[in-house]
Amino acid sequence: MLDVQGLRKEYGELVAVRDIHFQLHPGDVFGFIGPNGAGKTTTIKMLATLLEPTAGTATLNGIDIVRYPEEVRPLLGYMPDFFGLYEGITVTEYLEFFAAAYRIPKAQRAAIIENVLELTDLTVKKDAYVETLSRGMQQRLCLAKSLVHDPILLLLDEPASGLDPRARIEIKELIRELGAMGKIVLVSSHILPELADFCNKIGIIEKGELLVWGAVDEIIEQLQANRVLEIRPLGEPEPLIQRLEQEAHVHGIETRNGSLYVHFAGGLEEQADLLTALIRDGFRIAAFREESLDLEDVFMQITKGEVS
């Protein structure tokens, strides 16, 4: 389990990360969302033991990352947003280098390397030189390198940046698979629909502050206190607008493409009551549905576009 407790990073006057708290469990895929300069990379680097926090700490399976970085490092795999690879060697030799550096016994190395190559779909490239691989393949090799020692926590900083659509889909599938394997995966990204596909938890950070975190569905549920209902009447919309304006839960109405978008401050019960009342009053309704929020809507509702 990863337990982040009041993690804070200051650079002089600048507070890059402000007392962040969250907890993740095995199998969680956590999408870490925020604009550029929000403090995502700083947080990830602190969790990776590469930066010392100004205050607070985090524990991974009960081990304090600040006090015992050397004990935590073998338990985590880290893929930075800008990464390099040792050149002049083949993919297999590259992974052998890291297997040796993680003190994996020589007898086990070949089997482990074969497994991670298979997992990252790089088996066909095992004899290729590292620098001849495409960007997407290098990204997967970097991930493969982070997996040779079977870490329990994976920190992936913008893993899909600079990739073509196919490589993005492949990385996405891979992350989903890693979550299914029971690893804790923390992924930062700007591309929200991408994260929505495979994250079961998200955290939104802005100006160094974690504004919200939790299960994706729960966050959306919380934010949908003020729902938007799309109602498509048959015939003229004006009588319906007048009728809706009398309703206590209705806060505003917009008209677009023949549909009414109603800002509604009620739950499912009140929605059902409204529909029943409208039909009883003789209005002919062709469509009545709640507009569901996606991750982009959540992000836009929560953030203000500020950087620290």
Next chain:
Amino acid sequence: MKTLWENPLLQYHLLGATRHRWKRQPWLYWAATLGTGLAYLLALQTAVNYRPGIDIALWFSLFIMCLAAPLMAYNLLSSEYEKQTWESLVLTRLTAREIFWGKWGVALTRVAVLTLLLAPFLLFSDIRGWYTTTAAFIVLFGWGALLASLGVWLSFKLKRTLTTASVLYAGQVFVLLLFPMLYFILGERSLPRELISAVQSYGDAYYTWIICLFNGAFIIYINPFYVALEMEHFRWLSDWWWTEHNGNAYQQGLRYMLWGFTQGGIYLGLALLFAGFTYRGIKISWRK
């Protein structure tokens, strides 16, 4: 790691990164090897035929060392920053000591190999006796080790390969050429030999080494090319010279000052100091 050889960094730098180059650009590498090999053999043949003095042989070897040693260390740690591989390296289970040995060990091994390659030039000179031979090798290897150690440390501190190389080469120009010139321009007009002539015991030698730190002669005495120049004075003395009191006052002064050994020891001591700085740097800033 049970042995140094099991260190993956050492293996990567000594073998991993180089062995494939032969396969990938065979013509280029064969041509380079052939050219260098021929030049080496030609130089060796000249040394065998003409038997140069120890000063010339050591100058030649030092010149090669001054050019080559920085190249053996200048990018060992800076490339980790420039290619952004250092974070991955830090997170492995390699300890600070292993990372340090993986880098410093590579630089030192390369310098040792170069010293061995240059050994025939010293051995085929008209060198006499074990004292001069040993002193010459210590000076050559010590200077190389100092450059390599300084290179590894600068490479860690400056984090830029080109800057490290520039500082190493420019530093040598200052220490070996410009500072001695300044000594001649601002102070003495001749080599500081009278201090050496006055040395008549090991005690004298000890104080002379201390005094020269303050009167500027140190910059001349510590210059490996000057060390080689004065070693020419050993030319006509046998090993008996080491135990018997023969030779003139100047030669006796050099003997008491442990000429060559002291300077080699200083180079090696400084090399260890910079190695210590590098180890400490890795341990602290990489939180190892």
